[in-house]
Amino acid sequence: MGIRAKILAISALLVAGVVFVNDPAISWLARGAEQAEKEHLEMRTNDTPQVQADSAPRVSHTEAEWKKLLTTDQYHVTREKGTERPFTGEYWNNHKEGVYRCVCCGAPLFSSETKFESGTGWPSFYQPLDKKNVGEKADDSFFMHRTEVLCRRCNAHLGHVFDDGPLPTGLRYCINSAALKFEEQKEPQKPAAANPPVEAAPPAAVGADQ
Numbered sequence: 001m002g003i004r005a006k007i008l009a010i011s012a013l014l015v016a017g018v019v020f021v022n023d024p025a026i027s028w029l030a031r032g033a034e035q036a037e038k039e040h041l042e043m044r045t046n047d048t049p050q051v052q053a054d055s056a057p058r059v060s061h062t063e064a065e066w067k068k069l070l071t072t073d074q075y076h077v078t079r080e081k082g083t084e085r086p087f088t089g090e091y092w093n094n095h096k097e098g099v100y101r102c103v104c105c106g107a108p109l110f111s112s113e114t115k116f117e118s119g120t121g122w123p124s125f126y127q128p129l130d131k132k133n134v135g136e137k138a139d140d141s142f143f144m145h146r147t148e149v150l151c152r153r154c155n156a157h158l159g160h161v162f163d164d165g166p167l168p169t170g171l172r173y174c175i176n177s178a179a180l181k182f183e184e185q186k187e188p189q190k191p192a193a194a195n196p197p198v199e200a201a202p203p204a205a206v207g208a209d210q
Contacts, residue, residue, distance in 0.1 A: 059105040059154040066104070074103050077178040078156035081141075081148075086121025089177025098184040099129065100175075105154040107133045109180070110173065113190050116166055123180065125173040126165045127191055134173075136161060149173055 061069065066079050076082035086092070091100070100110040100123070110125045118124035128134040132152065139148040139160065149158040158179045165172030 070104065071178075073178045077176045078104050078158075081157040082176075083159075084122075084176050084178050089122065091123045091177040091180055091182055092121055094123070094182060096182070096184050097186065098182055100125075100180045100182055102133075102151040102154060102156055102158075103179055103181045104156040105151065106181070107151055107153040109133055109151065109158070110175070111191060118165075118172055118174070120174060122159065123175045123177055124165070125175065126167075126169045126171055128173065129191055134158070149175065151179075 063079065067075055070078065073082075073084065077084060094115075095112075097112045099108050099112070100115075101108050108129050110123075111129045114125045114127050114129075116124055116126060135150050135152040137148045137150060139146045146160045147162075149161050150156060151158060156179060157176075159173065159175040162172045162174060163170060
């Protein structure tokens with residue numbers, strides 16, 4: 001039984017008055033759900049580097065310097081955590097082979113090997129090229145709970161990651177084209193870990209992800 005199913009089962013039984021909180025069966029079920037949730041969080045935390053709010057990036061510039069180095073759209077997305085409109089970015093429909101680098105510092109972030117058609121209008125990948133270069137941070141802005149994706153080298157905002165991607169990871173890194181710089185290669189770099197062929201993911205709601 002999954003985590004959510006266990007929690008729903010507990011709630012339903014309590015509401016129906018079938019069991020009491022001190023019932024051994026319900027205590028076992030609650031402990032199982034709690035342990036499973038704890039293990040899930042530990043796996044995600046250990047698997048993906050977390051970007052701390054006070055972490056010092058290896059590439060740093062003043063806001064004035066960033067504005068000189070980047071275009072208006074690039075600055076808005078990467079330094080002000082903006083979002084480009086779907087189906088307007090340079091790379092959402094790019095099918096060339098190569099590596100997608102951070103537009104701010106050049107760190108290699110994603111490979112065309114893990115890019116897939118999500119139907120959202122933003123470049124989508126099922127895993128980073130190197131997890132050491134891509135970090136995650138909780139984002140509760142706009143009354144939503146999401147997971148922000150950032151470049152670990154310069155703290156540039158890239159987009160968000162969702163749990164509705166294809167196999168083998170089940171993740172969808174929804175990234176702004178303005179945060180990327182594509183480097184075409186005849187033989188693109190592959191992610192650190194070899195993965196089985198990716199399956200097609202069901203189309204996500206257009207314009208509702210970023």
